[in-house]
Amino acid sequence: MNKTIADIAKISGVSKSTVSRYLNGGSVSEATKRKIELSIKETGYTPNPFAQSLKAKKTYFIGTIVPRLDSYAASHSLIGIDEQLKELNFQLLISNTNQQIEREIETIYSLASQKVAGIILLATQITQVHLEAFEKVNIPILLVGQEHPDVHSLIHNDLEAGYAIGKYVLEKGHRKIAYLGVTEKDVAVGVRRKKGFKRAIAEAEGCEVRYFETGFNMFAAQQRVTEMLEGFQPTCIVCATDNIALGALRAAQLKGLSIPKDVSITGFGGYDVTEIIHPGLTTVKLFFKEAGKMAAQNIVKLVNEESVPKRTLSKYEIIERESVDTIIPNDL
Amino acid sequence: MNKTIADIAKISGVSKSTVSRYLNGGSVSEATKRKIELSIKETGYTPNPFAQSLKAKKTYFIGTIVPRLDSYAASHSLIGIDEQLKELNFQLLISNTNQQIEREIETIYSLASQKVAGIILLATQITQVHLEAFEKVNIPILLVGQEHPDVHSLIHNDLEAGYAIGKYVLEKGHRKIAYLGVTEKDVAVGVRRKKGFKRAIAEAEGCEVRYFETGFNMFAAQQRVTEMLEGFQPTCIVCATDNIALGALRAAQLKGLSIPKDVSITGFGGYDVTEIIHPGLTTVKLFFKEAGKMAAQNIVKLVNEESVPKRTLSKYEIIERESVDTIIPNDL
DNA sequence: ACAAAAAATGGAACCGGTTCCACTAAATGA
DNA sequence: TCATTTAGTGGAACCGGTTCCATTTTTTGT
Numbered sequence: 233m234n235k236t237i238a239d240i241a242k243i244s245g246v247s248k249s250t251v252s253r254y255l256n257g258g259s260v261s262e263a264t265k266r267k268i269e270l271s272i273k274e275t276g277y278t279p280n281p282f283a284q285s286l287k288a289k290k291t292y293f294i295g296t297i298v299p300r301l302d303s304y305a306a307s308h309s310l311i312g313i314d315e316q317l318k319e320l321n322f323q324l325l326i327s328n329t330n331q332q333i334e335r336e337i338e339t340i341y342s343l344a345s346q347k348v349a350g351i352i353l354l355a356t357q358i359t360q361v362h363l364e365a366f367e368k369v370n371i372p373i374l375l376v377g378q379e380h381p382d383v384h385s386l387i388h389n390d391l392e393a394g395y396a397i398g399k400y401v402l403e404k405g406h407r408k409i410a411y412l413g414v415t416e417k418d419v420a421v422g423v424r425r426k427k428g429f430k431r432a433i434a435e436a437e438g439c440e441v442r443y444f445e446t447g448f449n450m451f452a453a454q455q456r457v458t459e460m461l462e463g464f465q466p467t468c469i470v471c472a473t474d475n476i477a478l479g480a481l482r483a484a485q486l487k488g489l490s491i492p493k494d495v496s497i498t499g500f501g502g503y504d505v506t507e508i509i510h511p512g513l514t515t516v517k518l519f520f521k522e523a524g525k526m527a528a529q530n531i532v533k534l535v536n537e538e539s540v541p542k543r544t545l546s547k548y549e550i551i552e553r554e555s556v557d558t559i560i561p562n563d564l
Numbered sequence: 565m566n567k568t569i570a571d572i573a574k575i576s577g578v579s580k581s582t583v584s585r586y587l588n589g590g591s592v593s594e595a596t597k598r599k600i601e602l603s604i605k606e607t608g609y610t611p612n613p614f615a616q617s618l619k620a621k622k623t624y625f626i627g628t629i630v631p632r633l634d635s636y637a638a639s640h641s642l643i644g645i646d647e648q649l650k651e652l653n654f655q656l657l658i659s660n661t662n663q664q665i666e667r668e669i670e671t672i673y674s675l676a677s678q679k680v681a682g683i684i685l686l687a688t689q690i691t692q693v694h695l696e697a698f699e700k701v702n703i704p705i706l707l708v709g710q711e712h713p714d715v716h717s718l719i720h721n722d723l724e725a726g727y728a729i730g731k732y733v734l735e736k737g738h739r740k741i742a743y744l745g746v747t748e749k750d751v752a753v754g755v756r757r758k759k760g761f762k763r764a765i766a767e768a769e770g771c772e773v774r775y776f777e778t779g780f781n782m783f784a785a786q787q788r789v790t791e792m793l794e795g796f797q798p799t800c801i802v803c804a805t806d807n808i809a810l811g812a813l814r815a816a817q818l819k820g821l822s823i824p825k826d827v828s829i830t831g832f833g834g835y836d837v838t839e840i841i842h843p844g845l846t847t848v849k850l851f852f853k854e855a856g857k858m859a860a861q862n863i864v865k866l867v868n869e870e871s872v873p874k875r876t877l878s879k880y881e882i883i884e885r886e887s888v889d890t891i892i893p894n895d896l
Numbered sequence: 897a898c899a900a901a902a903a904a905t906g907g908a909a910c911c912g913g914t915t916c917c918a919c920t921a922a923a924t925g926a
Numbered sequence: 927t928c929a930t931t932t933a934g935t936g937g938a939a940c941c942g943g944t945t946c947c948a949t950t951t952t953t954t955g956t
Binding site for chain 3: 236237238248249252253255256258279280281282283284285286287288
C-alpha cells in the first residue's frame with residue numbers, strides 16, 4: 233500500500249541513497265531529479281516520519297502541557313503556540329492534565345519518552361518535584377505564566393498590570409475596595425497581581441482595602457462575593473481573573489445591586505465574554521495568543537541551542553468598559 | 565545518554581530479543597526477568613517509540629481536527645476525546661484549522677503522512693474534496709457534529725433537539741417568534757436544528773415565525789438582532805447557538821428591552837457562561853464531553869477493525885433558566 | 897534414567913529511512 | 927592532452943526496536 237523509499241528508488245532506476253539525497257537537497261543530476269520527482273508524484277510517496285526520527289534521533293514535536301483546555305487563557309495560548317510552531321515546522325502535541333498537578337509530572341516524563349524536542353508548560357505552580365523532573369528529562373523546558381530562577385520562562389507582566397489596575401480604580405475615586413484574589417501557591421496570579429495592586433494602594437491615602445481569597449471557578453467566586461457583601465460594602469471589587477469578576481458580577485446583580493452605580497467591578501484577562509455581557513467588564517487584557525507565539529519561538533530557539541533570555545515578559549492593556557463608575561469625593 | 569535495548573541487554577547479560585520479550589510479555593524465566601527489571605530501573609530505560617512504530621507499522625496517535633480551539637464545543641469535545649483515548653492507550657494529536665476549510669484538507673493529508681492510526685474530524689461541512697481526501701488516505705475517519713452517508717459519524721441529535729426547543733417555547737405561549745440560524749452549509753446547525761424547530765411550529769396554530777441568518781460570532785449576531793428588532797418585535801428569539809443568543813441578549817438589552825419581560829431568548833449548546841450571566845439563559849444543553857468520549861471509543865474500534873454503527877447519536881437536554889417568560893394568551 | 901515435549905534464549909533479518917565511503921564520470925586547469 | 931577536482935551515484939552500515947527460527951536448557955512423563 234504505502235510506498236517506501238526503496239520503491240521509489242526501484243521505479244526511478246536509482247539507489248535509495250540517491251532518492252534520499254534528492255529529498256534532502258544533496259547533489260543529484262537534473263535528469264535523475266526529474267525521474268525521481270515523477271515517481272514520487274505517481275505514487276504519492278511521503279517519507280515515514282518514524283524512520284526519519286529514528287535515524288535523526290530528534291523529532292519536531294513540541295509538547296505543551298496545559299492544566300485545562302476549556303479556559304480562555306489556555307486555548308488562546310495554544311492557538312498562538314500552534315500557529316507559530318507550524319511556521320517553524322514543528323508539530324504541537326497538547327497534553328491536558330485536568331488541573332491535577334501529579335499528572336503534570338507524569339506528563340513531563342511521558343512526553344520525554346515520546347522524545348519531544350521541547351516542552352512548554354502552562355504552569356500554575358512550580359514545586360520541587362517539577363524541578364526534579366525538568367532535571368531528569370534533560371529536554372528544553374519553557375514555563376509560561378509562572379517563573380522560576382532555574383528555568384526559562386515567559387510571564388505576563390502581572391506585577392505591573394496589578395499596579396496599573398490599582399492606579400486605575402484609585403484615579404476613578406475609589407477608596408473602599410475589595411480585592412478578590414486566589415491562593416498564593418499561584419505565584420503569578422495569587423502573589424504578583426496582588427503585590428502590584430498593593431503597591432498602587434500604598435501610594436494613595438485614606439484607603440480601606442480588604443483582601444479576600446477564592447478559587448478560579450466563577451461559581452465559587454459568586455458564592456464568596458455573596459458572603460462578603462454581607463459584611464463589607466466596597467465601592468469597587470477588583471478581581472484577580474475575569475472568571476472571578478463574572479462571579480462577582482452575578483453575585484452583586486442577584487443582590488439587587490446595580491453595576492457600576494452601586495458597585496464597580498474589574499477583571500483580569502480580557503476574555504471575549506467580558507465584552508458581550510451587560511454591563512461590559514472593565515478588565516486588564518493579557519495577550520495570550522501573542523504570548524503563545526513568543527513561547528513557541530523561545531522553545532524552538534532553546535531546542536536549537538540558541539540563547540534565550542531566562543525571562544520574557546508579555547504585555548497587558550487596560551480595557552475600559554462600563555463596569556467601573558467614577559466616584560465623586562464627598563468633600564466636593 | 566539515552567539507553568537502548570542493546571544496552572539493557574548487555575547490562576543484564578542477555579540478548580536483545582530476550583529483553584524485547586520481557587518487555588512484551590513473551591516467555592522469560594523468573595531469574596532473567598529480575599535481572600532485566602533491575603537494569604531497566606537502574607538506567608531509567610524507556611523504549612524508543614519511533615523504533616517501535618517503525619517496525620510495527622502502526623502508531624497509537626489519533627489525530628483530531630478542530631475548526632477552532634477557543635470554543636466551548638471544541639474544547640469540551642477534546643477533553644472527552646483526550647480522556648477516553650488515554651484510557652485506551654492512544655495519544656491525541658490536535659490540529660487546529662482556524663476555521664479555514666482548505667486547511668482541513670491539508671491537515672487530513674498531513675496527519676496521514678504522520679501515520680496516525682485514525683482521524684476524528686470535528687466537522688462543519690463535508691465537501692466533495694473532503695470525501696476525496698478520506699478516500700485517498702485510507703485511514704479510519706470519524707465525523708463529529710456532521711454526518712455523511714459514506715463516513716462514520718457521531719452527531720448531536722440536532723433534529724430532535726430543535727423540535728424540543730420549538731415545543732418548549734410554544735408551550736410557554738409564544739406565537740410570535742424569531743429564529744436566528746446559520747448558513748445551511750452547516751447541515752447540523754444550519755439545517756437540522758432549524759428543521760426540528762420548524763416541525764414543532766408546524767404542529768401549532770396561529771404562529772408568526774420569521775427566520776434570520778447570521779454567523780457564529782456573537783458580535784455579528786448582536787448586529788443582526790439589532791437590525792432585526794427595527795422591523796420585527798417577536799416575543800421570543802430562538803437562537804441556533806449560545807453565542808448567537810449571547811449576542812441577541814446584548815442587542816436586546818442595549819435596546820432597553822428587559823429579558824424575559826419584553827422578549828424571551830433561548831440558546832443552543834449549554835456553555836458555562838449561559839449560567840453565570842444575568843438573566844441565566846434557557847438553552848438546549850449538548851453533552852460535548854460525553855460525545856467526545858464516544859467519538860474516541862468509536863475511532864479506536866474502527867482502528868481495531870471492530871464494527872461501529874455508521875451513525876451514533878449524542879443526547880441533549882433543555883436547561884430552564886430565566887430568559888424565557890410565560891405568555892398569557894390575550895383571550896384569557 | 898531417558899526420550900519427548902515445553903520453555904528459554906541468542907542470532908539474524910527486517911522496518912524505512914540517512915549517511916559515510918568508495919568509485920565512476922564529467923568538468924576544470926595547466 | 928593528461929592530471930586533478932568535482933559532481934553524481936551505489937553499496938553498506940546504522941538508528942532501536944520486533945520477530946522468526948534454530949538451538950540449548952529445563953521440565954514432564956513413563
